[in-house]
Amino acid sequence: MRLAVTAAQAADGLYRARPIGARRLPDIFGYDILEALRRSGCSLCRVEAIDDRRWMDSFWREGKQDPGTRRRFYAAGGFCRHHAWLLHRLVAAEAAGAAIADVYGSLAERDIAWLDELRASLDRGKRRRRAPLRRGGRCPACVASAGDAERKVHFFVELLAEAEVRPHYQSSDGLCVAHFARALAHALDTDEEVARLLLDDWRERLAHVRDQLVEFDRKRDHRYADEPKGDAQGSWTEVIRRYVGERFPDDCD
Numbered sequence: 127m128r129l130a131v132t133a134a135q136a137a138d139g140l141y142r143a144r145p146i147g148a149r150r151l152p153d154i155f156g157y158d159i160l161e162a163l164r165r166s167g168c169s170l171c172r173v174e175a176i177d178d179r180r181w182m183d184s185f186w187r188e189g190k191q192d193p194g195t196r197r198r199f200y201a202a203g204g205f206c207r208h209h210a211w212l213l214h215r216l217v218a219a220e221a222a223g224a225a226i227a228d229v230y231g232s233l234a235e236r237d238i239a240w241l242d243e244l245r246a247s248l249d250r251g252k253r254r255r256r257a258p259l260r261r262g263g264r265c266p267a268c269v270a271s272a273g274d275a276e277r278k279v280h281f282f283v284e285l286l287a288e289a290e291v292r293p294h295y296q297s298s299d300g301l302c303v304a305h306f307a308r309a310l311a312h313a314l315d316t317d318e319e320v321a322r323l324l325l326d327d328w329r330e331r332l333a334h335v336r337d338q339l340v341e342f343d344r345k346r347d348h349r350y351a352d353e354p355k356g357d358a359q360g361s362w363t364e365v366i367r368r369y370v371g372e373r374f375p376d377d378c379d
């Protein structure tokens with residue numbers, strides 16, 4: 127029942143398996159999410175990183191040949207910084223620089239033509255109103271990733287309606303604030319029971335990290351310097367993770 131994992135994904139460790147007791151999982155399409163619940167950090171951050179990588183992998187292998195995809199790539203002036211470096215990492219891992227030479231070479235050709243045109247119009251004493259190199263389109267990988275992310279949040283809420291999935295969620299690291307807010311908004315519209323579960327769970331996790339921060343602060347006092355440091359030492363990392371989500375190897379720009 128395992129979905130295929132590319133060598134690049136496996137190498138990145140996003141999918142490194144953790145030994146767990148085998149349970150029957152309710153839906154093969156929830157595989158990514160259920161797998162992410164067993165791993166560290168916000169599971170929706172993790173599945174987004176995996177989806178992002180899959181999209182970019184298929185872009186440089188074959189998607190870039192599609193005329194519509196190329197058009198959107200040029201309209202955006204290439205990828206945003208995050209996605210351009212993601213492309214670079216994937217291509218570098220397979221020594222396949224020709225894929226970047228192909229699309230960015232054509233982009234450079236187009237931009238040179240545009241700059242020449244602008245230069246010529248300046249020489250003719252005309253000024254264009256459009257700002258130089260202003261792009262009309264959004265990064266196509268960001269557009270794809272936003273659509274995927276929305277579907278994953280909806281699917282996550284549906285999965286939480288399954289009694290069988292809840293223990294996986296409760297034993298996981300929970301969600302970051304951005305994913306919690308989106309999941310909660312969808313649950314409030316579709317399933318109040320899941321909304322309650324999400325609220326109670328997140329409140330409890332937040333209260334825990336708040337208590338740990340208080341404890342950390344208390345232990346900084348010289349009067350308690352001899353006490354064992356304990357879990358509170360990690361609290362100032364934990365609170366950042368809780369608020370902004372996990373930082374995965376794929377996401378380290």
Ligand SMILES: [Zn+2]
Binds near residue numbers: 301370372
């Ligand atoms: Zn997240």
Ligand SMILES: [Zn+2]
Binds near residue numbers: 205206207266
């Ligand atoms: Zn992007």
